[in-house]
Amino acid sequence: GGVGVPLLSALGLPGARTRRDLEVCDRDAASFLAEKTTGLVLALAVPPVLGTLLGLGGVVLPLPMAALTWAGFALVVWFAPDLSLRDEARKRRERMRHTLAGFADLVVVSLAGGAGVNGALTDASSASDGWAMVRVREALREAALRRQPHWTALRDLGERYDIPEFNELAASLQLAGADGARIRSSLAAKARTLRTQFLAELDADAQSDTERMSLPVVLLFSGFLLLLGYPALSHVLLSL
Known part of the structure; x- marks a missing residue:
């Protein structure tokens, strides 16, 4: 990844906000740009290789779907270092x-x-x-x-x-x-x-975690009811 550091630096990366986050996390800009370069290489290399393997196996994706998948993968691996750095900087500030x-x-x-x-x-x-x-x-x-x-x-x-x-x-x-x-x-x-x-922040975080747990609990309870009710419902439907 260090090969692309001069090129990304010439493009003005990282930005001012990212530099502040790097300073908070005690990281240098070169290592961050090396991660970005590695992600760019993966974004360019992995989808064609994967598409070739799928083609050899007889699976051919439509061109629009393949292009969207490639673009989505490229965006994820390109912005993954930024998101990770931002989350680490936020935790360090807290x-x-x-x-x-x-x-x-x-x-x-x-x-x-x-x-x-x-x-x-x-x-x-x-x-x-x-x-x-x-x-x-x-x-x-x-x-x-x-x-x-x-x-x-x-x-x-x-x-x-x-x-x-x-x-x-x-x-x-x-x-x-x-x-x-x-x-x-x-x-x-x-x-x-x-x-x-x-x-107050701890209380707000606890309430937020509680709210996020509501949906999994509801889904789990719904699945449990479906598991209990399916045999009886199936028996009723088959007996009609």
Whole structure:
């Protein structure tokens, strides 16, 4: 697949949205374009080979049906990497948002224990080894090495992962650092808001899953009734 990377790059691929998703998933554009090239090769090679095998077996598809099948297969294999990447990026953003809620809670606990803002941020980011918390810890460490304010690191994370809650947390920390504002109460309110939002999303997902399960249950119950009623109905019809 790497053979087609320069060609697809010359065509302007990947787009801006895809590049953001690649950055979220810690993937490079070359590997993504290699997957696209592989899909294109499969789209061009597999249908003719399959059609030839069917022809040798005596099965000849009408030309319109063969063309539609080829086009559908080509669309599926071409857009499959995009859909997979988009789904992975969405899951990573959700995981980062959930981690931010726990991170804000831990910062509030450290502040209540008498730690300063920098110490509270460092202690909170060291509480987990999950990839999301590792990203937060690395961003804070990088900001410290560059002698930048810690809220800059959080704002950069918000821009990278397209999560506005990071920007709100960074704004609260910047206000505390610049004007000496009380940060503990504002962070506690922010953590409470994130928790409520997280629980609401979990409840919405659970209700959505329940609704999606309704149709299979109805079909299963209908099949069960048909299985029970068919012998009696068949007997009645044959006896007429």
